[in-house]
Amino acid sequence: MSNDVSKKTAETAALYFKGVSGEKPYELWKSFDRNLARDLSLFITGQIYSRQVLPHPTRQLVAVATLTVLEKTEELDLHLRAALNVGCKPRELAETIFQTAIYGGVPAMNQGLKTLRKVLEENDLWPIADED
Amino acid sequence: MSNDVSKKTAETAALYFKGVSGEKPYELWKSFDRNLARDLSLFITGQIYSRQVLPHPTRQLVAVATLTVLEKTEELDLHLRAALNVGCKPRELAETIFQTAIYGGVPAMNQGLKTLRKVLEENDLWPIADED
Amino acid sequence: MSNDVSKKTAETAALYFKGVSGEKPYELWKSFDRNLARDLSLFITGQIYSRQVLPHPTRQLVAVATLTVLEKTEELDLHLRAALNVGCKPRELAETIFQTAIYGGVPAMNQGLKTLRKVLEENDLWPIADED
Amino acid sequence: MSNDVSKKTAETAALYFKGVSGEKPYELWKSFDRNLARDLSLFITGQIYSRQVLPHPTRQLVAVATLTVLEKTEELDLHLRAALNVGCKPRELAETIFQTAIYGGVPAMNQGLKTLRKVLEENDLWPIADED
Amino acid sequence: MSNDVSKKTAETAALYFKGVSGEKPYELWKSFDRNLARDLSLFITGQIYSRQVLPHPTRQLVAVATLTVLEKTEELDLHLRAALNVGCKPRELAETIFQTAIYGGVPAMNQGLKTLRKVLEENDLWPIADED
Amino acid sequence: MSNDVSKKTAETAALYFKGVSGEKPYELWKSFDRNLARDLSLFITGQIYSRQVLPHPTRQLVAVATLTVLEKTEELDLHLRAALNVGCKPRELAETIFQTAIYGGVPAMNQGLKTLRKVLEENDLWPIADED
Secondary structure (H helix, E strand, O other): OHHHHHHHHHHHHHHHOOOOOOOOHHHHHHHHOHHHHHHHHHHHHHHHHOOOOOOHHHHHHHHHHHHHHOOOHHHHHHHHHHHHHOOOOHHHHHHHHHHHHHHHOHHHHHHHHHHHHHHHHHOOOOOOOOOO | OHHHHHHHHHHHHHHHHOOOOOOOHHHHHHHHOHHHHHHHHHHHHHHHHOOOOOOHHHHHHHHHHHHHHOOOHHHHHHHHHHHHHOOOOHHHHHHHHHHHHHHHOHHHHHHHHHHHHHHHHHOOOOOOOOOO | OHHHHHHHHHHHHHHHHOOOOOOOHHHHHHHHOHHHHHHHHHHHHHHHHOOOOOOHHHHHHHHHHHHHHOOOHHHHHHHHHHHHHOOOOHHHHHHHHHHHHHHHOHHHHHHHHHHHHHHHHHOOOOOOOOOO | OHHHHHHHHHHHHHHHHOOOOOOOHHHHHHHHOHHHHHHHHHHHHHHHHOOOOOOHHHHHHHHHHHHHHOOOHHHHHHHHHHHHHOOOOHHHHHHHHHHHHHHHOHHHHHHHHHHHHHHHHHOOOOOOOOOO | OHHHHHHHHHHHHHHHHOOOOOOOHHHHHHHHOHHHHHHHHHHHHHHHHOOOOOOHHHHHHHHHHHHHHOOOHHHHHHHHHHHHHOOOOHHHHHHHHHHHHHHHOHHHHHHHHHHHHHHHHHOOOOOOOOOO | OHHHHHHHHHHHHHHHHOOOOOOOHHHHHHHHOHHHHHHHHHHHHHHHHOOOOOOHHHHHHHHHHHHHHOOOHHHHHHHHHHHHHOOOOHHHHHHHHHHHHHHHOHHHHHHHHHHHHHHHHHOOOOOOOOOO
């Protein structure tokens, strides 16, 4: 089973972070503690993200919404890129961020929108086309 | 257009809060200020929740995720009931709450799970059946 | 000067907590550590709340607004009573709480409004009269 | 009535943002969705900020206090400028931020003070004069 | 290695929760999903709490401090009991909670102190003796 | 006693901030209000940090843990330097930050780790040696 978790971890990480430059969380953790980094990665990516109950695009909307209200901008940037990689539409990402204003307030939403705009620009998806 | 927003507000509120007892947010606001309550309700329900970019079940997962990490328990209770009303499965709701632990921590997830269990019990959906 | 701070502390505490039943923060602290309780009380009440730059009603609106977005319900209850004691109007308190929704979201506002309604009821100020 | 809200929105926005450079929230929202931006702006600026229950300077102190404890630095910067535009004194703004330490802690207060100092410097109001 | 993690998980859980009544987090998780509950428990208890870099009493002070500022009262209650089980002194727990006021504000500290007092009372450790 | 507090304040500040460049919190406060800065400093440094119930290294782990979950990065940077000054080991600081992920989530932990890595690099303590 451990091999199975390792395989799922690698596949899911490859799917999410395709084309994403910069240090990944796993690399940050590994710079401190190789074993703990492995445990964290197998748990988060292999035992949570690779589960089948929610499809990947829905999981990413959940991530985007929570990271917006918690104003975790670097992590939000990463998950917006993962969201595009798994097929979320730019318009859905914007809508998710807009909706969070009701729960987490307008300033957090504003930071979320700015982060999304930057990610879309870097992916040549800005301004959002009518069909996106 | 104002009539249109009023109509959408009423329809969406009826859909979300079908069978939900207790004071609704609109009633709370109205007890303080009738006009402001109307403005708030038309804006939130009529101009945000009734938009078509995200389907209702996805919107509710977004609400559930953010309310869990922000630990807004009463509001989470309300949106879990709305989620069931628009067709979210118990298992999807649990999965959404489990996922938030990564972003908002385990204690917030625990409160979310307890709130979900209570809502499912009151709707005769507990324990979660295999096909749910 | 220390006598001066003690005097201001006593005067300000008497003003804020007039007619407020239940354990005051100072009493909670004293049950753990008499000296630290005194230091905390002299600092917060004597050296912050008794300053003259902001009038007491404005200070209480600041307290009410921040305690609402931070969702510190017990402390909010206490400061709403202090606010009434220093002359804040019920309508101003409601308006302050309504405004916070923009920054801290609607669920926190809802809890703030519920707390205010309870405090006003216990002070025979509910429903809010037209002239309040 | 809709015309009335539009007029109040424009007047209040002009008052608050006089001389403020950089992208305003409304412009950010509009870059994503013109209709939703309009709805948001009419609601926040036209139906909340233009209400008469609290005078504009008090509203801005409420905004400054909550944005400090929530540590929304960009939005705090904007509202500090709006506060100066509606007549808040530098010393009142500092006092408001100092007071929030009791509720939201010292680190959030420190960020608030740094933001205020920057805004005052850019408005040639630093250091704070004795009569301010 | 998996056996080793299981063993550490069981040992650490037994140490922390000795004599603690009520539903444990693991039981809550298991009521939703047996496999995920196991993964969570092995990760948190077996791969984090059982590590040797920090001694158990220090780990519990870290838990108490963060749960206080995040105001996670139920979880704080649980970790205060675990703290007593691993040898933390009542006075150290109170001091840790007092210190957090600087970072997370006084209201969160107050809730932390109330939770501690309740836990100490239920363990016949209240009021705190001079030698504790 | 006031002299005693002043002395403790100076000693503790010297211990914590030895070799730390950049503006200290006291200097920030003093740029706004000399008297209030003194009150704040005597209270926080002289009446909290200089207490003897917790040894300085434990106090700094408490500070590091709470500042990580609250994501107060500038203050965390300062307290990580203070932690090294009072004898905390790099590995203990990393472990403390890793543990907070359970309570405050992974993104806050990631920011904490990045801040720690920067501080260790600037103190020639990176990468962490086996004996640290």
